[in-house]
Amino acid sequence: MGTEALLAELREALGKDAVLTDPDITHGYSRDMMPLAPAGRPLAVVLPADVEGVQATVRACAQAKVPIVPRGAGSGLSGAANAIDGCVMLVTTKLDRILEIDPANRLAVVEPGVVNLALRQAVEREGLFYPPDPSSYDWCTIGGNLSTNAGGLCCVKYGVTTDSVLGLEAVLADGSLLKTGRRTVKGVAGYDLAKLFVGSEGTLGVITKATVALRPLPQAPGTLVAGFATTEAAGEAVTRVVREGLVPSLMEIMDATSIKAAESYLNTDLGAGSDCQALLLCQSDSGGEAAQRELAALEKICLECGSTMAYATDDLAEGKMLLETRRVVLTALEQYGIWLTDDVCVPRTRIAELIAECRRISEETRLRIAVVGHAGDGNMHPTIVYAPDSEDEFARARQAFDDILAVTMALGGTVTGEHGIGKVKREWLEREIGPVGLRVHRRIKRALDPDNLFNPGSMFSR
Amino acid sequence: MGTEALLAELREALGKDAVLTDPDITHGYSRDMMPLAPAGRPLAVVLPADVEGVQATVRACAQAKVPIVPRGAGSGLSGAANAIDGCVMLVTTKLDRILEIDPANRLAVVEPGVVNLALRQAVEREGLFYPPDPSSYDWCTIGGNLSTNAGGLCCVKYGVTTDSVLGLEAVLADGSLLKTGRRTVKGVAGYDLAKLFVGSEGTLGVITKATVALRPLPQAPGTLVAGFATTEAAGEAVTRVVREGLVPSLMEIMDATSIKAAESYLNTDLGAGSDCQALLLCQSDSGGEAAQRELAALEKICLECGSTMAYATDDLAEGKMLLETRRVVLTALEQYGIWLTDDVCVPRTRIAELIAECRRISEETRLRIAVVGHAGDGNMHPTIVYAPDSEDEFARARQAFDDILAVTMALGGTVTGEHGIGKVKREWLEREIGPVGLRVHRRIKRALDPDNLFNPGSMFSR
CATH class of the missing domain: 3.30.465.10 (Uridine Diphospho-n-acetylenolpyruvylglucosamine Reductase; domain 3)
Known part of the structure; x- marks a missing residue:
């Protein structure tokens, strides 16, 4: 079946409006939010509205030997949902019940x-x-x-x-x-x-x-913010929290670069002082006295680890405002350029070392790198900032991105905590899981998708 | 490679003492705790002490085309670790560090x-x-x-x-x-x-x-026991507990047959009264006031659902004693014969219906069936009692076992909540997952184990 016959069959099965081929439109579906990942030109974008439409699309593409890239909203950060040349983008956003x-x-x-x-x-x-x-x-x-x-x-x-x-x-x-x-x-x-x-x-x-x-539904959260003069002290506090058996409902870390970016963007002063090198943000959603006890225990640990500023509140609006400083970091970094966020996970005891290594990489590549992350599980997002129109900075950003992955593996971590491998970390998957692991991946892929129909070349090559 | 050559190679690789072939000894490794599942005669039992020993065993068996059945302590309840004729039982108990x-x-x-x-x-x-x-x-x-x-x-x-x-x-x-x-x-x-x-x-x-x-490590648990005059009332209490967002650390149910068996075995009176048709046992390990609040909320729900007896204690020994009545049920049933325990999981709202159906099946098959289970997650263990030397009762027990699975599927449940498919529920796997699901299983099995070396015919046939 040629591509024209395929498109005709898809239109017949899904309706004309569910099959988009105008390059100006399909281009908008060809990329997720990861600038480093390659993206091709799709043959078409299809938007089935029910499972039968998905099945019809899969059968038609299988017959025409046209690869399918499944895609949701496109918020991904690994290029997994990026188009490959000549593919059908199967967008599931209309299956929204x-x-x-x-x-x-x-x-x-x-x-x-x-x-x-x-x-x-x-x-x-x-x-x-x-x-x-x-x-x-x-x-x-x-x-x-x-x-x-x-x-x-x-x-x-x-x-x-x-x-x-x-x-x-x-x-x-x-x-x-x-x-x-x-x-x-x-x-x-x-x-x-x-x-x-x-x-x-x-x-x-x-x-x-x-x-x-x-x-x-958990209780409304109480919030603690604590500032530290060194990232090591903040890292020690995380280790102590884990070691002492506390389970906050949220525990985020921001390094100095992140704090400065957020303060500047929000035009506020977090009160952490100019020598603050790291902030920990913690919440407890246990409610009432249990939450107060948890926050008090967290605060005690932070102070014992040398926190220079610790502040707890059960005021919801205030808690939300504090959390906002964490949530805006990526947007705040756009003051300085384009951001490229990495996603690694290290043992919780190695967070401070990762941040120190990111600082070194920042100096070596002469690029701003802000580290924010989920301290409670070691999942860090070092975020590299580069100038939009500088090829040289883009190349250095790519270098920093890879250097961070290498450092993570040396710290006993994984090259992706939650964003995935996609089309941006394929060679890193093999480095992490080794040849036996990769062979098992290929065998399972071949067992379920013998003609390499779904997202070929993403995650790993056949 | 013939079997003698295989045994010689295994002895060479693992040491003589790690390869057992005396039928009187290997017979003891040929069965787990599920009487219904078939068990064959192993060629040998091997007990490697390290990963290299496991690899050597696998390579030798693969070359000799002798199947391997991996086995731990043999406490399983599905026959998954039962021998098949001529297999090597690969027992992992020496890898115990x-x-x-x-x-x-x-x-x-x-x-x-x-x-x-x-x-x-x-x-x-x-x-x-x-x-x-x-x-x-x-x-x-x-x-x-x-x-x-x-x-x-x-x-x-x-x-x-x-x-x-x-x-x-x-x-x-x-x-x-x-x-x-x-x-x-x-x-x-x-x-x-x-x-x-x-x-x-x-x-x-x-x-x-x-x-x-x-x-x-959680806090020491507080315990609540509540008796109900009907299983429907106990089932309603479970539904209310789930609906109201409570998460006890344990919530077990015992039907009238289980209660009577435990009381008789322990020579005690649980104080639930002669008309008690179901007991709920709940624990909270949240500690201190939080536990007291949880137990009070659980007790309130039980009473509102018509509990005729509810008693809460934070005394550890007393809590342990109450839990003991649940733990001894299977042993207690040995007063009446051999037990055959089933393992199904239903939506938590359907527990009372399952117990009622088990009562019907008990009457139809004229066998005692006690229902105990993890009410908090709907995982029930209806346990059938039959006379050790009656072929007729054994046949009826097998019928009851299957009838319970059919009823479970009709209630939207699964044929195994935690014991597995093994060699006893193979035909039920297909009934539950359907031909597409089974096809995917076979493809994955073939992809990873092309020569059907590991536990062939267990869980599903190739």
Whole structure:
């Protein structure tokens, strides 16, 4: 089947409006938010509105031997959803129904195009909580969250996306519909295919439905902010928090560069003093006296580790404002240029070393690097700033990006904590998992997708 | 290679004492605790003491085309570790070292032969907690727990084994060593192969090492026991507990048959009255006032649902004694005959219906069926009692076992909550996951184990 015949078949199956081929329009779907990852030109963008439309697209593309790149909202940071030349971009945003919320069994059944925030708000009305909260939660979709096994600020207490998934439906390379997992809390009937598909970055099939576990809505959080004169002291505080068995609902770290950027952007003074090299932001959502006890214990540890400023509040607006300084960092860095954010995870005891290494890399590459991250789980986002029109700075930014990955591996960490491998870290996957791991990946890919239909060349090459 | 040459090679590689062939001895390794599952006669039992021994065994068996059945302590309840005729039983109990406990990063690295209780006790000395607690925790091994994705009483609050696994090493069918997962809290580099191996019941490889996440040691638990005049009332209480967002650290249910068996065995009166049809046992490990608040909220719900007796205590010995009534049920049933325990999981709102259906099946098959289970997650263990020397009763027990699975599926549940498919529920796996799901299982099995070396015919047939 030629491409014209394919397009005709897709239009026939999905309707004309669901098949876009105007390059000016399809170009807008060809990239996610990771500037380093390559992106090709799609043959077409299709927007099926139901599972049958997804199956028809998969069958038609399989027959025409045209690769499919599944894509949600495009908020990804690894290029996993970037186009490859001549592909069909299968965009799942029209599959956007919340099919069921079952409060008595604490679960929801959703289509992949549901925006994370929409699900959060819908279940909150039932007194329930869907934990995964990537920074893009107000526009990223559940389908993308599943495909990347997205994390967020909640992970230190509530885990990542895979921890909330009970069951999945996915369209396979032959167009058949795999139903895997369950609606029950526990279940061990067969291989855990749901957790295999979570984080597989669109290389094994197209997720069309998910059953997710919900939690009781936590209490309104109390917030602690603590400033440190050295990153080592802040790192020591994180280690002590973990060691002493505390589980805050949020524990974020900002280095000096991040603090300055946020203060400048928000035109505020965080009161940390000019010698502040690191901030820790912690929350407890345990409510009432339990939260007060947790925050007091966190504050005590910070002070014992030499915090020069520690301030706790149970005022919600104030807590939100403090958290805002963390949330704006990437936007704030746009004062200085374009940002390129990395995503690594180190053992929680090695955070200060990672920040020190990032400072060294910043000096070597002569680029601003701000480190923010989820201190509670060691997932750091060193963010490199470069000038938009300088090829030289772009090349140095790319160097810094890779140097940070090498440093992370030397610290016993992983090259991606929550953003994924995608099209930007392919060679790093092999470095991390080794030849045996890569061989298993290839065998599983070949077993489920023998003709390399789904997102070929993403994550790893066949 | 003939079997004699294989045995010679295994003796050469592992040492004579690590290769057992005396049928009187190997017979003792040929069965787990599930009487319904078929068991064959092993060619040999091998007990490697290190990963190289496992690799040597796998390579030799692959060359000789002799199947391998991996086995831990043999506490399983699905026949997954039962021998098949002419196989080599690869027993991992000698790989029993706790290699590392890292309190500052809250993780441990263990070999598969470590007994669950030994790991619990070792980490408890560091103020840490390894949650998965199957009933056989004092003799089952971590390797078996991983292979079956074991659960226990802890799951309602702390999840199942897969939720505690960060990384694994496993010997593959070609003898190579797969290292997958990580030491960090988060990580999304490639497919989640660790969670694919967890629960794969020895069909994909031999797990030789695991990195597990630990939690802070919970507070000593407070306990609540509540009696109900109907199972419906107890079921309603469970639904209300879930609906109102409570997360007890334990919530077990016992039906009238279980209560009577336990009371008779322990020669005690639980004070629930002669009309008591169901008991709920709940615990809170939140400590202090938080625990008191949780237990009070649980008690209030029980009373509002018509509990005829509710009693809460923060006395540890008393709590342990109350829990003992739940723990002894299977042993207590041996007063009446041999027990055959089933393992199903239903949505938490359907527990009372399941118990009612079990009562109907009990009447139809004229066999005593006691229902105990993890009410907090819907994982029920209807346990059938039959006379040891009656073929007719055994046949009816088998019928009851299957009827319970059919009823569970009709209630939207799964045919196994935590024991696994093994060699006893193979036909039920297909009924639950359907032909597409089964096809994917076969493809993954073939991709990783092309010559069907590991546990062939267990879980599903090729």
